[in-house]
Amino acid sequence: MSTIHPVPAEWAARAYVDAAGYAEKYRRSIEEPEAFWREETARLDWIKPWTRLSKSSFDEADFGIEWFSDGTLNVAANCLDRHLAERGDTVAILWEGDDPSQQRRITYRELHEEVCRFANTLRRLGAKKGERVTIYLPMIPEAAVAMLACARIGAIHSVVFGGFSPEALAGRIQDCDSKIVVTADGGMRGGKTVPLKANVDEALNHCTSVNAVLVVRHVGSSVTLAEGRDHWWHEERAVASADCPAEEMSAEDPLFILYTSGSTGKPKGVLHTTGGYLTWAAMTHHYVFDYRPGEVYWCAADVGWVTGHSYVVYGPLVNGATQVMFEGVPNYPDHSRFWQIVDRYQVNIFYGAPTALRALMREGDEWVKKTDRSSLRLLGSVGEPINPEAWEWYWRVVGDERCPIVDTWWQTETGACMMTPLPGAHALKPGAAAFPMFGVVPQLVDGDGAVLEGATEGNLCITQSWPGQMRTVWGDHERFFQTYFTTYRGKYFTGDGCKRDADGYYWITGRVDDVINVSGHRMGTAEVESALVAHAKVAEAAVVGMPHEIKGQGIYAYVTLNAGEAESDEIRKELVQWVRREIGPIATPDVIHFAPALPKTRSGKIMRRILRKIAENDTSNLGDTSTLADPGVVDTLIATRG
Numbered sequence: 001m002s003t004i005h006p007v008p009a010e011w012a013a014r015a016y017v018d019a020a021g022y023a024e025k026y027r028r029s030i031e032e033p034e035a036f037w038r039e040e041t042a043r044l045d046w047i048k049p050w051t052r053l054s055k056s057s058f059d060e061a062d063f064g065i066e067w068f069s070d071g072t073l074n075v076a077a078n079c080l081d082r083h084l085a086e087r088g089d090t091v092a093i094l095w096e097g098d099d100p101s102q103q104r105r106i107t108y109r110e111l112h113e114e115v116c117r118f119a120n121t122l123r124r125l126g127a128k129k130g131e132r133v134t135i136y137l138p139m140i141p142e143a144a145v146a147m148l149a150c151a152r153i154g155a156i157h158s159v160v161f162g163g164f165s166p167e168a169l170a171g172r173i174q175d176c177d178s179k180i181v182v183t184a185d186g187g188m189r190g191g192k193t194v195p196l197k198a199n200v201d202e203a204l205n206h207c208t209s210v211n212a213v214l215v216v217r218h219v220g221s222s223v224t225l226a227e228g229r230d231h232w233w234h235e236e237r238a239v240a241s242a243d244c245p246a247e248e249m250s251a252e253d254p255l256f257i258l259y260t261s262g263s264t265g266k267p268k269g270v271l272h273t274t275g276g277y278l279t280w281a282a283m284t285h286h287y288v289f290d291y292r293p294g295e296v297y298w299c300a301a302d303v304g305w306v307t308g309h310s311y312v313v314y315g316p317l318v319n320g321a322t323q324v325m326f327e328g329v330p331n332y333p334d335h336s337r338f339w340q341i342v343d344r345y346q347v348n349i350f351y352g353a354p355t356a357l358r359a360l361m362r363e364g365d366e367w368v369k370k371t372d373r374s375s376l377r378l379l380g381s382v383g384e385p386i387n388p389e390a391w392e393w394y395w396r397v398v399g400d401e402r403c404p405i406v407d408t409w410w411q412t413e414t415g416a417c418m419m420t421p422l423p424g425a426h427a428l429k430p431g432a433a434a435f436p437m438f439g440v441v442p443q444l445v446d447g448d449g450a451v452l453e454g455a456t457e458g459n460l461c462i463t464q465s466w467p468g469q470m471r472t473v474w475g476d477h478e479r480f481f482q483t484y485f486t487t488y489r490g491k492y493f494t495g496d497g498c499k500r501d502a503d504g505y506y507w508i509t510g511r512v513d514d515v516i517n518v519s520g521h522r523m524g525t526a527e528v529e530s531a532l533v534a535h536a537k538v539a540e541a542a543v544v545g546m547p548h549e550i551k552g553q554g555i556y557a558y559v560t561l562n563a564g565e566a567e568s569d570e571i572r573k574e575l576v577q578w579v580r581r582e583i584g585p586i587a588t589p590d591v592i593h594f595a596p597a598l599p600k601t602r603s604g605k606i607m608r609r610i611l612r613k614i615a616e617n618d619t620s621n622l623g624d625t626s627t628l629a630d631p632g633v634v635d636t637l638i639a640t641r642g
């Protein structure tokens with residue numbers, strides 16, 4: 001039996017929603033959606049109010065997703081302009097560099113001015129409404145500025161995480177045909193410089209579409225600027241006007257593309273639009289974090305991931321929050337870094353990833369205990385299942401048994417939070433994502449699609465559209481439909497497994513498809529496989545996830561070398577380096593297992609179930625192996641497991 005932490009009395013009394021409030025709002029969101037969303041969309045400033053709530057269908061015949069489609073608004077104006085009168089001098093961003101001595105404070109008025117100058121610069125470089133701008137920046141305020149500048153003029157941003165390699169960056173630039181790239185001379189992580197501009201230069205050797213690169217000077221490293229193509233932001237800024245009227249956008253105009261990994265093929269450009277996404281980010285940020293004006297909020301995610309989009313940039317800024325933005329890593333200069341930042345800025349709400357918590361937990365409690373942390377009142381977790389041990393450590397050691405923990409389940413595709421306990425409403429069960437957000441209808445189904453009721457375990461689907469849902473895969477609407485709506489007809493399939501207990505709490509159990517979650521970073525096994533087979537010495541590769549104490553999952557690669565290639569530690573190292581170069585350090589394989597052959601069915605299909613079991617070192621029950629073309633392959637793999 002798991003422990004239950006009841007709702008603290010002071011939370012029930014003062015939170016935006018208590019238990020009864022949650023039940024009533026949830027009911028209204030489903031039974032009276034028009035009235036419910038009328039209220040929730042009133043958080044935003046609309047230029048033209050919407051009259052059409054939604055026209056969404058998950059069925060093939062009339063497939064499509066639309067929310068508030070005749071309304072118009074501008075996202076940047078919602079995040080900035082409307083705060084100026086009341087909160088112009090309130091700090092929007094408390095930035096701390098990788099080096100603790102580097103700090104910047106930016107008010108809403110200053111952020112507004114920066115965004116206007118940036119937007120005018122993008123325009124001068126040729127950006128127009130509907131065109132794509134790729135952003136490859138470290139965690140510096142200019143990342144938020146660049147995103148909001150795109151939103152201001154109606155350009156579609158595509159942020160690429162700074163840890164991706166030049167090859168991965170090039171693929172993402174090409175897929176959406178960006179003409180402009182925004183980058184920095186470099187980024188800093190744990191005292192080391194990441195050569196962002198050099199990576200862009202290498203990527204652009206493959207991308208002819210790009211005709212302008214805007215470079216933020218950050219680390220001061222020397223970079224080469226290509227004549228006519230590359231421009232320093234600080235030089236542009238000096239001459240750019242701070243007056244930039246915001247473009248009137250339709251609620252269904254695209255806001256951004258964010259590439260994410262799936263079971264098959266190349267990463268997909270997940271497309272989010274304007275009105276529904278912003279409503280969803282604003283509403284969830286408000287209820288989940290119970291944010292109050294004047295509080296300090298900190299989401300430790302990178303803007304390169306969806307969490308950074310919704311809970312560093314759009315959610316907090318649309319709600320007028322004061323937030324910490326941190327460039328560095330949790331263990332530099334030492335393992336107290338997160339909690340030192342909490343104390344320095346008197347952070348009230350902290351939102352982080354289980355992988356960081358597990359890594360810090362291992363270093364011992366003293367690193368936490370020697371900091372004060374009395375400002376904290378709420379903690380959050382995101383990106384992967386949090387194991388009860390890490391949850392209890394977070395609760396006991398970090399939060400001093402005082403701060404509720406919101407374990408928020410969601411996906412790049414869902415825009416923002418979909419299931420979570422609300423801190424004033426729900427008793428907490430360590431490891432449970434608890435209950436659906438307003439407007440979300442989860443359903444568990446078995447492998448054949450039969451709906452499972454009551455306490456059960458199955459595959460997690462969502463049966464109705466919600467405003468923050470992705471609208472398409474960039475350039476491939478058919479792939480959008482095929483990927484998410486055909487496994488279980490008429491339902492959005494999340495790819496996650498899930499349990500529902502007798503109290504109705506939902507527990508995410510992890511991916512049931514060929515997606516793995518490494519340190520909270522989503523990775524398609526197919527991507528790592530195609531990187532491996534692109535190496536001249538590799539004949540075949542199969543990649544699966546393996547349990548990993550810190551990362552949650554590690555990458556386990558079975559590799560068959562070409563005939564005549566001898567297995568060696570050198571090749572092993574070479575392959576690891578190769579994958580890092582092809583995709584980025586986040587895809588570094590943890591294990592390379594040389595396999596003379598892979599277990600295949602007679603029709604040639606690799607039996608991944610068996611490979612997963614061997615990677616997990618759980619070979620006692622491999623299940624039915626009678627359909628294998630050569631069952632002996634399995635014995636060899638077990639015998640050669642390191």
Ligand code: PRX
Nearest residue numbers: 382383384385407408409410411412508522
């Ligand atoms: O498997 C789920 C896991 O992360 C996947 C989504 O990854 P991504 O699109 O990169 O978005 C991450 C940030 C929201 C999901 O399919 N996941 C995310 N949050 C949780 C989670 N698994 C369990 N518990 C969570 N709180």
